[in-house]
Amino acid sequence: MDTNLQTVEIERKAEVFNWPFSRIATSLEASIIREILKISSRPGLINFAGGLPAPELFPIEQIRECVDAVLTNSGPASLQYSLTSGILPLREYLAEHVSKKGLPVTAENITITTGSQQGLDLVGRAFLEPGDYVLTELPTYMGALQAFNFYQVIYCPVTMDKDGILVDQAEEKIKQFKPKFIYLVPNFQNPSGITMSLERRQKVIDLAFKYHVPIVDDNPYGELRFSGKAVPSLRGIGGDAVIGLGTFSKLISPGLRIGWVVAPIACSKVIERVKQATDLHSATFPQYIIYEFLKRGYLEPHIEKIKVAYAHRLDIMESAMRKHFPENVTWPHPEGGLFLWLQLPEHVSTMKMLNESIEAGVAFVPGRPFHPDGSGDNTMRLNFANATPEGIVEGIKRLSVVLKKYC
Numbered sequence: 001m002d003t004n005l006q007t008v009e010i011e012r013k014a015e016v017f018n019w020p021f022s023r024i025a026t027s028l029e030a031s032i033i034r035e036i037l038k039i040s041s042r043p044g045l046i047n048f049a050g051g052l053p054a055p056e057l058f059p060i061e062q063i064r065e066c067v068d069a070v071l072t073n074s075g076p077a078s079l080q081y082s083l084t085s086g087i088l089p090l091r092e093y094l095a096e097h098v099s100k101k102g103l104p105v106t107a108e109n110i111t112i113t114t115g116s117q118q119g120l121d122l123v124g125r126a127f128l129e130p131g132d133y134v135l136t137e138l139p140t141y142m143g144a145l146q147a148f149n150f151y152q153v154i155y156c157p158v159t160m161d162k163d164g165i166l167v168d169q170a171e172e173k174i175k176q177f178k179p180k181f182i183y184l185v186p187n188f189q190n191p192s193g194i195t196m197s198l199e200r201r202q203k204v205i206d207l208a209f210k211y212h213v214p215i216v217d218d219n220p221y222g223e224l225r226f227s228g229k230a231v232p233s234l235r236g237i238g239g240d241a242v243i244g245l246g247t248f249s250k251l252i253s254p255g256l257r258i259g260w261v262v263a264p265i266a267c268s269k270v271i272e273r274v275k276q277a278t279d280l281h282s283a284t285f286p287q288y289i290i291y292e293f294l295k296r297g298y299l300e301p302h303i304e305k306i307k308v309a310y311a312h313r314l315d316i317m318e319s320a321m322r323k324h325f326p327e328n329v330t331w332p333h334p335e336g337g338l339f340l341w342l343q344l345p346e347h348v349s350t351m352k353m354l355n356e357s358i359e360a361g362v363a364f365v366p367g368r369p370f371h372p373d374g375s376g377d378n379t380m381r382l383n384f385a386n387a388t389p390e391g392i393v394e395g396i397k398r399l400s401v402v403l404k405k406y407c
């Protein structure tokens with residue numbers, strides 16, 4: 001080979017290049033959940049870690065029918081570029097669905113997103129600048145922290161009890177820090193499983209109006225209630241003070257990556273613009289598939305089916321926990337959603353337990369990354385919906401062996 005060409009090849013190797021990454025890109029940490037997911041394919045590992053729905057309950061046959069129908073009836077359009085805000089029939093459907101739960105909206109208020117994770121990023125792009133404050137629950141969804149961290153914000157975490165955030169503490173923090181918005185997961189919260197009570201919702205909405213701080217209501221789990229009474233949505237109470245994020249990830253399939261933002265039109269317009277710069281639009285084909293699924297009336301019966309299965313799995317997991325766990329491990333009983341949230345004695349670090357637990361054949365998510373103030377090392381999150389009933393019992397037995405060593 002020509003020696004000059006060899007030299008060129010050596011010089012073009014990536015290692016010799018000093019990549020000029022941005023400071024913010026290199027400061028971002030990988031999500032511990034996605035790191036655990038990488039090892040979750042280990043043979044025999046029982047995974048209580050990710051937020052994954054049960055794969056054997058995915059409506060594969062119905063989706064196959066929808067794919068066929070879409071290709072037959074709208075083939076070219078479903079494979080073409082489409083509007084940034086999303087395909088009109090899906091937005092109209094969602095507008096009707098959202099209107100039933102509160103203030104009436106039209107398709108103009110809806111933007112289709114690539115999962116609600118993109119909704120979080122778009123809200124960040126639309127509102128946040130370095131040094132801004134964001135008020136959150138403590139604990140809060142770690143994916144939201146990841147999304148907002150990109151905008152170099154500072155968090156004002158507010159303690160929760162069984163009814164949601166403590167309103168007096170929230171008011172103090174609003175007065176002191178003037179946050180750009182209040183980020184809440186009011187239904188079967190990820191990670192704590194807590195649902196905000198009606199009284200608490202009303203008080204938080206009062207704060208939003210009193211101090212002119214919008215609320216971002218992230219609601220992937222609201223439809224997955226197994227027991228207790230439904231509580232009106234934050235948007236239902238607070239109307240245009242609230243930007244709502246929704247998703248089909250936990251209701252149909254996370255792999256289709258379709259979610260939505262519902263917002264006052266002035267906000268929708270800005271969100272549409274920032275989305276356009278990001279990805280032009282969310283993938284057209286899955287939007288058509290989801291719309292077909294909804295049009296055929298498949299969603300409600302499917303939700304009923306997964307609710308029955310998840311309620312059963314929750315029951316099995318809690319029974320196994322009561323039987324096998326040390327008594328000083330406690331948890332609030334969730335009325336829906338996907339997660340159980342465990343409190344261990346103060347001295348225990350679940351971060352330190354994780355490797356041993358994975359060696360024992362069971363994965364969980366340590367609680368600390370859900371705490372923007374760095375607390376919560378003695379907490380952990382378990383997904384009760386993803387493993388099969390047999391897997392749940394075996395996984396809890398394995399976890400109990402590790403817990404007994406630490407607690």
Ligand SMILES: Cc1ncc(COP(=O)(O)O)c(C=O)c1O
Nearest residue numbers: 051115116117141190247249259
């Ligand atoms: C509270 C919350 N928000 C947003 C998301 C992101 O969901 P997706 O992007 O799949 O719609 C999740 C996923 O687990 C979540 O729990």
